[in-house]
Amino acid sequence: MTPDPPEPLDDLLAKASGGDAAALERLVRRYEPRLRLAARALLRPHLRHRLDSIDLVQSVHRALLPGLRGGRYTFDTEDRLIGLAVTVLRHKFQRAAKPRPVPPEPPPPATPEQHAEAEDLYRRMWATLDGTDQRLLELCRRELTAAEMAQELGTTAAIVRARLSRLRQRLREAGVHLD
Known part of the structure; x- marks a missing residue:
């Protein structure tokens, strides 16, 4: 038995923008595996202690889903949908991977009383x-x-x-x- 051919992208986008939650879920399932691969590729070992690939992918979903629901996007191929998702992923990764400024140490209390109060x-x-x-x-x-x-x-x-x-x-x- 051969699997059913995938639903045409424009039909899926139309249903998703019309409020069909199942269509939106099918749409996400189409691009999510490649998005996860891209997220794992971006996260080199030295960044894995600070960032999580699943968190990045979920962040992309939060950015894209309102536009998909609202019919703001049109794609002629699935690769363009995935390209947009990966672009959003890269922007989120770059923002999250920026070195965090180390806050300066607070000055020690000026007097023993202030130190005792802080303690x-x-x-x-x-x-x-x-x-x-x-x-x-x-x-x-x-x-x-x-x-x-x-x-x-x-x-x-x-x-x-x-x-x-x-x-x-x-x-x-x-x-x-x-x-």
């Missing part, structure tokens, strides 16, 4: 965090990616990103800024 704030904040949040802060200091943190914690990168977001918000509200 007290640190201890009080640390005591309000549960064990997972404390561990997340430790992993942040090691500059691990969300995927690496998830692996160490035995969870998913999405859960790690959500917890980090909530943790940063709590710390900002307390007057401690990590960013």
Whole structure:
């Protein structure tokens, strides 16, 4: 039995722009394997500790899907669709791979009283965090990616990103800024 020929690209794009979620999913499945290969090729070993190929691919989906749903793109070949996806991937990779500026160390407190106050704030904040949040802060200091943190914690990168977001918000509200 021979497999069915792939659905014509223009039909698939028309259905996806008309709100057909199944067509949009089939469209993504057509370009995603080549996009993943391109992402893995871009991520040389020295960058894998900072970036995750799956995170990059998902970022491309977030950028392209609204346009595909809205019918903003027209492609005469599947290669052009993949070309756009890979171009977006390269831009996202370049932005993410830029060396991060190292923030300067904060100046030490000018007086012993200020030093004691800073230490007290640190201890009080640390005591309000549960064990997972404390561990997340430790992993942040090691500059691990969300995927690496998830692996160490035995969870998913999405859960790690959500917890980090909530943790940063709590710390900002307390007057401690990590960013």
